[in-house]
Amino acid sequence: MFQCITGVKEERNHPIWLSHSSAQRKSILHPIQGRRRRIKLLEKMIMLSLLFMTVALAVMIVFLVKLLTKGNFSRNLMDVGKGRISVFRLFYSVQSDSRNFGGEIVADVLKAHGVKWVFTLCGGHISPILVSCEKNDIRVVDTRNExxxxxxxxxxxxxxxxIGVACVxxxxxxxxxxxxxxNAQMAQSAVLIIGGATSYLLKGRGSLQDIDQIGIMKPVCKHVVSVSxxxxxxxxxxxxxxIARSDVPGPVFVEMPVDALHPIHVVEAEMKLNRKPNSIRGYLIHWQAAKFYHCTIHSFAFQNRFMELYLSRLFxxxxxxxxxxxxxxxxxKASSFQVxxxxxxxxxxxxxxxxxxGQAMLLPDRIQDLVSALKVINVPCYCNGMARGLLADAEHIQMFHKRREALKEADLVILAGAACDFRLDYGRSLNPxxxxxxxxxxxxxxxxxxxxFWKASIxxxxxxxxxxxxxxxxxxDVAAYVQPEDWLRRLKSRDQQAEEDISKLAKTExxxxxxxxxxxxxxxEELIPKDAIIVMDGGDFVGTAAYVLKARGPLKWLDPGAFGTLGVGAGFALGAKLCHPDLPVWIIFGDGAFGFSVAEIDSLVRHQTPVIAIIGNDNGWAQIQRTQISLFGSSIGCVLSPAIAYEKVAEGFGAIGFAIDSSNANELxxxxxSIKDQPRAAFVNALIGRTNFRDGSVSI
Structure with missing residues (x-):
């Protein structure tokens, strides 16, 4: 019967058991099952008690070792008893009298990694970092927008x-x-964003500017982490x-809580910790404080000890x-067999x-080797994005125009860091x-x-x-590598014809x-020096400029990349001029895009970064307007004021400003x-008309 009750299948078919009614079976099983549950519960309680005792014993041993290693045993006990030191300081090695702070560590790491500039817009959460960078000879470059x-x-x-560093x-x-x-993620650019944050203790409690920064930054960053x-x-x-620099480079985000950046005495003072009172009056004050916070002395003391534990762990x-x-x-790297x-x-x-x-430019120390290699291979090349200008001194193999036609005729296409996105019509541009x-x-x-839309052999x-x-x-290793000279000449001839066709458009109505x-x-194009860095920021005017202007050399062309972001101009130019103070930096702005950078004229002037900016002003978002009118017959939302004197705006910020229109264009x-050798940024407001050159281009 007992075996039957405990669940043995064969015994459940016993005649005696089967002769009982359902109610009788339940009455037999209930007390036995109850005893079994109580036995299991008792076993768990015994195991938990043993575990608790083991942990408590280990803690006591660590506690005693810490006390003994800190010096005089009786003195440490007395200090704890009198409230001179927190009991948690015995578990953690904390230098309570240190005037060092976390911001110094941040600056030390950046210095060791060769960081020369930290770009920022100041804020109370990050002041320790900025001050420490200044002391470490890392230039702090503040802008008007993060x-x-x-x-x-x-x-x-x-x-x-x-790596590029921004601290916000x-x-x-x-x-x-x-x-x-x-934008940096899609351009595969290694950027470190250091973000200030509220104290870890105050997260989620309504602290000033406290949001889930990790959750917000995670989708756009390669790596996100918070320091505790x-x-x-x-x-x-x-x-x-x-992580930012390895494999596919990209942005990373490191969150720095404000208390991890300040000295311990500042954080301790802000916590307003209460030590054990040493007088009757002190006890009375302690009691009043407890009443004020609607808690007992014991709960108030518990909060105090918890804060001490947090502080000790933090430092x-x-x-x-x-x-x-x-x-x-x-x-x-590719294997020799793959090559x-x-x-x-x-x-x-x-x-x-x-x-x-642009991915081919991620090893700047090897760019000249790359150019030499392409000359050896000697096949037609099209360079996109940051790769523009790579073959400035090898024009016989560099092509600029009629890429779609060339791709349809090619019997072998090597995509060296180029993806089959919208720029290659998702792969449809390739010869199947x-x-x-x-x-x-x-x-x-x-x-x-x-x-x-496409397939690859390798x-x-x-x-x-x-x-x-x-x-x-x-x-x-190849005995007779036959270079495709006829193919090269044919594409080069087509390329030159396209250049002539564009030249003719300069005279059209x-x-x-x-x-x-x-x-x-x-x-x-004739005025830009041969060693200049060109920054592109705009839509229709910049799209036209991409057909006319030539990059002056490797790493001398900056545009947003695949994200097509407007507003990069001032930031890119500021970074470029700091990297290469001896090289001219030119910005090609559309008037719409320039609106994002207006306040940054102050940054360019204040940081003494003389750049030359050309603003193609057609008082509208022409690239969108053209398509919108052709499809829907309306220019709503696409028209800007024709009366904005951008040259006057530039002068108001302390820069040089000029305006040109059809009446004085020859004075450019x-x-x-007159301005190229000036120590100030200069802005030319060019009042341009519109052509049919980019008809058919769709910005989606």
Whole structure:
């Protein structure tokens, strides 16, 4: 019967058991099952008690060891008893009298990583970082908007610095960077955003500017992390910078609570901790405080002890020597077998083509090797984004126009860091019969839209710069590599014809009054020095400029990239001029885009970064307006005021300002000559008309 009750299946079929009614069975089972539950509960309680006793014993042992190692045993006990030190200080190594603070550690790490500038808009949460950077000879460059600070950090990263750094205050300071951070992510730019934050204790309690910054930044960053202890600042920053620079570079976000950045005595004073009273009056005050906070003396004391525990943990081992040196940067490389397979396709090709994306510029120290390798391979190349200007001294293989036609005719296309996104019509621009070799650090971009609109013969998740150099080296093993000279000449002839066609458009009639924008840009092309860095920020005017202006060399062209962001101009120019103070920096603005940068004229003037800006002013969002009118017959929302004197606005901020229109356009050369050596930023408000040059371009 007992076996039957305890659940043995065979015994449940016993005649005696089956003879009982359901109620009788329940009456038999109920007390036995109840006893079994009580036995199990007792066993759990015994196990928990043993576990608790073990933990308590371990804590006591640690407590005694800490007491003994801190010096005189009786003195430590007396200090704890008198309230001179918190009991938690016996568990943590805390230097209560230290005047060091977390902001100094941040500056030390940045200095060790070769950071020369920190871009910022000041805020109370981040003051310790900015002050420490100043002491460490890291230049603090403050802007008028946090987005500009992040854009400037993006620019210095693209131009070859180890990493760009922007430090912004909590809440709106962080959220103001979102567009710029997303732009950096899509441009694969290594940027570190340091965001201030409220104390960890006050998170979610209604503190000033307290929001879920980690949750907000996570979708647009490669890595997000929040520091909770001072001693974690250095390793957290080192790891974040390594992640930002490795594999596919991108932005990272490190949240720094305000109490982790200030000295311990400041944080302790702000906590208003109450030590054990040493007089009758002190006890009375303590009692009144407890009544005021609607709690008992014991609960008030508990809160006090909890705060002491938090403080001790926050500053434990904070000032122990720590490594701040950079961690190694990692990225994948193509194997020799993969390179050989690609070489075989290249040597069999009659009409090969290389599309070089900005990702090929991520190794600035190897750019000249990349140029030499492309000269050895000697096939037509189109350079996109940051790769513009890569082949400035190898024009015989660099093509600018008629890319779609060339892609349809090519029998081999090498996508070196270029993705099949909207810029390649999602892969539809490629010849479906051609062999495709795709090289990209990002596996997602490597296979973007594959088997939908295109297919590849070889996929390589590797650095495109390294791959091209390896491919050129492998050609030395080929007895007779036949270079496609006829194919090169045909594409070059077509390219030159396109240039002539654009030149003719400089003389065509306009659809609205003003300077012919193509004529203006051709004039600017002649005026821009051969060593200048060109920054592009706009829609229709900049889209036209991309056909006319030529990048002056490697890493001398800055545009937003795949995100198509407006408002990058001032930030990019600020970063570029700081990186290369001896090089001219020119900005090509559309009048709509310039509106995002107006206040930053102050930043350019204040930081003594003389740039020359051309504003193509057609008093509207022409790129959108054109399509909107053709589709819907309305220009609603696309028209700007024609009366804005941008040159006067620039002068109001202390810059140089000029205006030109169709009546004095021929004076541009004289104006540029007069301002090019000035120590101040200069802005030219060019009143342009409109042409049909970009009819058919759709901004979606």
């Amino acid at each position: 987005a500009t600070a992040a854009f400037a950090a993006d620019a210095v990263s693209r131009l070859g610095e180890p 205050t909590a809440g709106p300071g962080v959220t103001n960077t979102l567009t710029a951070v997303q 202890r001072v001693r974690d600042i250095a390793p957290t920053l080192r790891k974040a910078i390594q 434990s081992d904070a000032w122990k020597p720590t490594d701040v040196a950079p961690l190694p940067v990692k990225y994948k 050989k397979s690609c070489r075989d396709l290249l040597t069999r090709s009659k009409q090969p083509l290389i599309i070089i994306g 019969e051609a062999k495709i070799i795709a090289i990209n650090r990002s596996n997602a971009l490597l296979r973007q839209n594959v088997n939908v 996929f390589l998740q590797a650095d495109p710069c390294d791959f091209i150099i390896q491919l050129a080296d492998s050609l030395s 306009l659809t609205s009054p003003g300077i012919n924008p193509i004529a203006l840009l051709r004039n600017i 050369n004289k104006m540029i000559t």
